Amino acid sequence: MAAPSLVSDYVALFKPRVSAMSVLTAGAGLYLGDLHSGISPFHVSSVIAMAGIAIVTCGSSVLNQALERKSDARMKRTANRPMVTGRIGLVHGLLLGFAAIFLGSLWLAVSTNLLTGTLTLLTATSYVAIYTPLKRISSVNTFIGAFPGALPPLIGWTAARGLIEWPAVALFAVIFVWQFPHFMAIGWMYREDYRNGGIRVAANQTPLVWAARSTVAQALFYAVLMIPVSLWTTWLGITGIPYAVVATVLGLGYLWYTVRFAAILKNPADPASRILARNLLKASVIYLPLLLAAMILNARGRLLF
Template sequence: MLLLLVSAWRTQKSHTAVLVLTTASAILFFGQGLIGALFATRQYPVELIGLHSATATATWAILTILAIQVGLSNPNPAPHAYQHTSWRDRARDFLVLTKPIIVVLLLVTTFGGMIVGAQAWPSLSVIFWTLLGGAMAAGGSGAINQYIDRDLDTLMRRTAKRPLAARRLTPAEGLAFGVGLCLLSFYLLAAFTNLLAALLSVMGMFYYVWVYSILLKRSTVQNIVIGGGAGAIPPLVGWAAATGSLTLPAVLLFLIIFFWTPPHFWALALIRAKEYENGGIPMMPVVRGERETRKQILIYSVELVVLTLFGPLLGIGSGIYFFSAVALGAILLYMAWKLWQAYSPKLAYRTYRYTSMYLALIFLAMVVDALVG
C-alpha cells in the first residue's frame, strides 16, 4: 500500500480521481491497522469494533473504484502546466495549503475547550493527540477549501499567490493532500481520544467544506454568519476529548465563536470589498454596502460581549475570566463604535486584527481561571 501511494504521488499528479482515491485508500488501510493494533494491545470501547469493520469495507470499496478508474483513465493525459519547484518549496506550499495562521487560532480554542471542560490539565497524551488531530482536521479542510476556491483565488490579489491559484501545485495534489489529512485526523482522534471528539471533528470538516465553501460562500450574503458554525466546533472537540461528553457550558463556547465570526471577517471584507466584488463573492460590503456592514459589525459585537458575560452563570470562569471579558469587550465595543461612526481602512484593519487577539485572549482568560481561579 505504501508503494502504491508513493507511486501515485510520483506519477499521477494530474489525475485527480486516481491520486485522491489512492491517498484515501492508504489512509483507510492505516486507520484499520491502527484500530486493530489498539485492540490487540489494550481494552477499547466496543464502538471501535464497528469502526474497524466499516473501515475495512470502505478500504476495499475505494480500491475497487480505484481499479475501475485506472482502467478508464487516459494513459497519456495532457501534462498539467504547473511550476516545478524544489522539495523545500513544495513542502512550504503544502504548509500554506493548510492555512497555518487559522489553524493556530483554532487550536487555541480547542485547547481552551479541553481545559475549561476538564477544569484541570488533561493528560499530556490527550493534549498532544487532540491538538495534532485538530491541526490535521483544520489543515485538511483548509486545503480542500483552496481546491474548491482555486478559480476565485486567481481573481483576488490577497489569494492569487496561493499554491493552487499560482499553479505551483496541481489541483489533484491539493485535494488529495486535504482528503488525506482529514481522514488521518479522524483516526488519530478516534484511537487516542474518543469517538465523540472524532465525530465532532468530522462535523466541523463537513460544515466548512460542504456547507460553507460549496453551498454558502458564493450564494448568500449570510455566508459568514451561517458558515461561522464551522469555526465554532473546535472547542467542542477539545471539550469532548477531555471529558468524553458535552454539556451546556460547551455550547456557550460554540456560541462565542459563532457570534465572533461576523465582526472579524466583515472588518476584513470592508478592506477587500473590491476584490470580493471582482470574484463574485456576495460578502456583506458588496451586497449591502459599507454603512450597513459597519452597523452589523457593531450589532454582532454587542451580542458577542453580552454573551461572554454569561460564562460564570454556566460555570465557566469566575473573577479572572469575568473581569477579562469586561475589559476585552469594552475595547471591542469602542472599536466597533468608532468604525460605525466613521469608516477608514486603517480602523477596519485594526478592528480585524483586534478581533483575532480578542478571541485568543478570551479563551486564555478561561484557561487561567479554570486552572488558578
Template sequence: MKSAVGIMKQTTLPLVIADFKEITKVRLAVSVVFSSLAGFLLGADSINVTHLVLLALGGYCMVGASNAYNQVIERDLDSLMNRTKNRPIPAGRMSVTMAMAIAVCMTLMGILVLYQINAKTALFGAISIFLYTSVYTPLKTITPLAVFVGAIPGAIPFMLGWVAATNEFGIEPGTLFMIQFFWQFPHFWALGWMLHDDYSRGGFKMLPTGKKDEGTALQIILYTIWMIVISIIPVFGFTGKLTLSVPAAILVFIMGMVMLVFGLRLYRNKDNISARRLMLASVSYITLMQIVYVVDKFI
C-alpha cells in the same frame, strides 16, 4: 553536477514546505488548535498529555484538510483575486490531484487521531469539515448568509476541546460554541470590509448588506454586543461546570468593550483603516479571552 543537484534540493524543499503551509493555512490552523486546547483545559479535571497531543494533531489535520478542499474548489476564483492568486494551485506550483491527496489524507488522519480520544470528538471534527467544504464554500458566491453557515464550523474548535476532555456535550461546550460563534461575525465582516473589492472580483458575497455601509457596521456592533454578553454569562452560574470569577468576567467585559469601541469607530469612519483595527482587535480578544478563562480556572 552534484553541486547543482544540491542547490535544486535546497531551493525546492523550502518551496514544498511553504506550499504545504499555504494549502493548509498554517497560521489559521494554529489559531484553531489553540482554541481547541483552551477548551480542553477548561473541561479537563486532570491533564491527559496524550489526549492533548492527539487533539492538537487531529485538530490541525481537520483544519488543514478543510482549507485544502477549499482551495481546490475555489482555484479558479482564487486566480482572480490579488490576495489569493499566488496560492499553490492558481500559481501552478501544485496540481489539483496533489492538493486533493493532501486534503483526503489529512481528513482520514484527523478523524482517526480524534477518534483515539473519543467518538464524539471525531464526529464533530468530521461535521466541521463537511459544513466548511460542502455548504459554506459554495454559498460564498451565492449569498452573504454563507458567513452564518461558516460560523458553525468556525465555532466548533473551542467546544471540541471540552468534548475531547469530557466525552460529553452539554451546556458547557454549548456556551463555548456560542462565544466563538458570535465572535466570528465582527471578525469576518471587518476582514470582508477591508478586502471587499478583492472579494468582489472573485464573486464572493461576504458583507451582510453587500456594501461597506452603515448597515454592515451596525450589524458588526450588534454581534459584538452579543459576543460580550455570552462571554460573561458563566459568571452568573448558569453554565454548569463552566464558571468564571467576578474579576475574570470584568476583565473579559473590558476587553469586549475595547473591541466594541473599534466597531463604533468603523460605524463612524466607514474606512479600511478602522476595519483593519477592528479585525486586529478581534484576534486579540479571542486569544486573550481564552487565556483568561483558562488562567481563571486554575487559580
C-alpha cells in the same frame, strides 16, 4: 526572490495562522474540559487530540483552496496560492486534503472518543461542502460559516469529557459571536478583491451605502452581544469573578473599536475607511486570545493571575 519550495507551498495550503486560531480555541476547550473532569491538563492524550484537530483543520484549508482556485486567481491577495499557479496540482491537493481530514478524524475517534471524531469530520465537511460553495451564492455564507468556525472549542471539550455539555455550548457561543465583527472588518478591507473573485459578503453589496450599513449593523450587533455571551461561562461556574471583570473590560474594548469602525458610514467610499476596518481586525485578533487566556487562568474560580 527564491522560487517557492514544496514545503512553503504546503505551508500556504495549510493556512497556518487560520489553523493556529482553530487549534488555540480547541485547546482552550480541551483544557477547561480536563479541569472540569478533575484531570490535570497538558497530558499526553491532550497533545494527541490537539494533533488530530490540527490535521483536520489543515486538510479543510487545502480542500477550501482546491474548490476556490478559480476565484482565488481573480483576487490579488490569493493569486499566488499554490493551486492557483499550478505548483500544486488539483489531484495532489484533493488527495492531500481528503487524506488529512479522514485520517485526522479517524485518529480522534480512536484516540479520544467517537463523538469527537464525528464532530470534527462534520465540521470539516460543513466548512468545505456547504460554506465554501455558498460564498459564491449569498452573503448569508458568513452566518453559515460561523457554525463550523465556532466548533473547535466544543470539540476540545468533547475530547476531554466525551459528551456535549452546557459549558461546551457556551464556548461555542463565544467563538460564534466573536467572528462577526472580525469577518465584517475583513470583508470591508477586501471588498473589491471579493467582488472580483465572485465572493458574496455584506461589504460588496450595492449600493455602497447599503453595504456599509449592513456591515456596520452586523458588526455592532454582535459586538454588543459579545459581552453577555462572554460572561456565560461565569454563570455556569466554569470561570470566576476575576474572569468576568476582565471579560467585561475586553468586551467594552472590542465594542469601542467596532463603534469606531461605524464611522465608515460617513463616507463609505473614503479609502481611510479601510484603516478603520484594519484597526477592528487587529482588535479582534488580540481580544480573543486574551479572553481565552483569562478563562484558562481563572478556570473554576482559581486565581492564577
